[in-house]
Amino acid sequence: MSPAVGVALVRPISSSTALVPGDDTIISGSLEVVMEYRRRCRGISVFVQGVSRVWMGDTRGWEEDGIFERVVQIQNETEHGMWLEQGSQGFSFNLVLPASLATHDCHKYGVITYHLYAHVQGCAKSSSGGILGALRGRGAATAEWLDGDLFVKRNLLVHAITSPNGGVHQLNLERRGEIQHLGLWGISAVTDLWSISAVFLLTISLPTPSPQTTIFLIRVVLAQSYTISSPRSPDDPPTHPEPTRSMVLYQTGRTHASGEKFPGHTVNSLWRGPEAGGSRGDGRWAIKAIVRVPTHEKVRPSTHEGTITPIRVTHRLDLQVFFSVEGELADGDPCDGPGELQMMQNDAEGLKEFDQLFQTPAAQLGCMCGCTLEELSAPLEQRMLSTDPDDFWRHETGDEGSATEEGVVSGWKYTDMNPAL
Numbered sequence: 001m002s003p004a005v006g007v008a009l010v011r012p013i014s015s016s017t018a019l020v021p022g023d024d025t026i027i028s029g030s031l032e033v034v035m036e037y038r039r040r041c042r043g044i045s046v047f048v049q050g051v052s053r054v055w056m057g058d059t060r061g062w063e064e065d066g067i068f069e070r071v072v073q074i075q076n077e078t079e080h081g082m083w084l085e086q087g088s089q090g091f092s093f094n095l096v097l098p099a100s101l102a103t104h105d106c107h108k109y110g111v112i113t114y115h116l117y118a119h120v121q122g123c124a125k126s127s128s129g130g131i132l133g134a135l136r137g138r139g140a141a142t143a144e145w146l147d148g149d150l151f152v153k154r155n156l157l158v159h160a161i162t163s164p165n166g167g168v169h170q171l172n173l174e175r176r177g178e179i180q181h182l183g184l185w186g187i188s189a190v191t192d193l194w195s196i197s198a199v200f201l202l203t204i205s206l207p208t209p210s211p212q213t214t215i216f217l218i219r220v221v222l223a224q225s226y227t228i229s230s231p232r233s234p235d236d237p238p239t240h241p242e243p244t245r246s247m248v249l250y251q252t253g254r255t256h257a258s259g260e261k262f263p264g265h266t267v268n269s270l271w272r273g274p275e276a277g278g279s280r281g282d283g284r285w286a287i288k289a290i291v292r293v294p295t296h297e298k299v300r301p302s303t304h305e306g307t308i309t310p311i312r313v314t315h316r317l318d319l320q321v322f323f324s325v326e327g328e329l330a331d332g333d334p335c336d337g338p339g340e341l342q343m344m345q346n347d348a349e350g351l352k353e354f355d356q357l358f359q360t361p362a363a364q365l366g367c368m369c370g371c372t373l374e375e376l377s378a379p380l381e382q383r384m385l386s387t388d389p390d391d392f393w394r395h396e397t398g399d400e401g402s403a404t405e406e407g408v409v410s411g412w413k414y415t416d417m418n419p420a421l
Helices: 373-386 391-397
Strands: 005-010 025-035 039-041 043-055 062-075 082-084 087-097 105-107 110-121 135-137 150-160 171-179 183-191 199-206 213-228 245-253 285-292 311-325 342-344
Touching: 005 025, 025 043, 043 087, 062 087, 105 311, 183 311, 199 213, 213 285, 245 285
Parallel strands: 005 150, 025 135
Antiparallel strands: 025 087, 039 082, 043 062, 043 110, 105 110, 110 150, 171 183, 183 199, 199 285, 213 245, 213 311, 311 342
């Protein structure tokens, strides 16, 4: 048990998949025991324990409970015990982790941790004979039995591989809709590796805004929320210990000042229609960018439906468009001059929870596969440079000639990693 931290990957099942033993994960390892003298011991065991610690409100406070334990007896206790020879000796072991096992998680109001333990049982009371990296007996030279117990502990991180084939997830997300004054809107997010710290190609298109519309700011937000439940009261409904956390993945345009309600015609904008002081050449607006998901310090993996856990994490991708309509208030009533600033809400007709889930966190400066972020971004850059802006809508409308119309795109450009992350 030499590594200070171990990682185990479980494979949660979906509700449509039968639970079979092949879905479980087997941890195989070796325990090294180093003895200064030849001694007897009563037995040797290796076990893994999972513990949850959740905040259940001011009345109940913090509750810490064991949620999993699996023990393997390498050598059972007998009357005569077993001999531990002088020097080093190894003992192999296998531990089975169920597919539905709760994964490692860490939030302000909830934590799930795992530890791997090894126990060599001697006689009499426990001694401090163990050291990290090996288990060393220090009983008296004249004693036949090991004096006291030897005990060692290692951290264990349990993560989930949610891809059906055990590999990585790909993301190919496309959503479209239509809203008054903004017209058609579309967003796509594509990457060959979808995980925490991943990079993806983002495309946003607004091909048909009305002539009275001015678009000031467009933002893509990753919303993360989680619920907690106590193992002591599993039938109680889960609680939301804190509000949904919104993380800006990408934004472009002008951020309005606090209290600003009616931006004038001279205020910088991404797109301004001809009836709002713009020019006819601003016929459409679209952009594409390479965006990075924050690291595991900010984002936690999504919880799979087949995982049994007191902490469940969900994610949602939101598209926010800040705009105004010339001569209109946000509620549609008329007004004089520039319109009132409002924001497009896409909750009802926009992006739902990801079909694909965030997987095991990648390293802060690279990926667990060993690739740097620049290497991961390279295929997306090639794809971005080779795509036609109107391809996003052409296969939907069949309009092969739309790319030659006047004012096809305003603001189609490459944008590097979001500096806010």
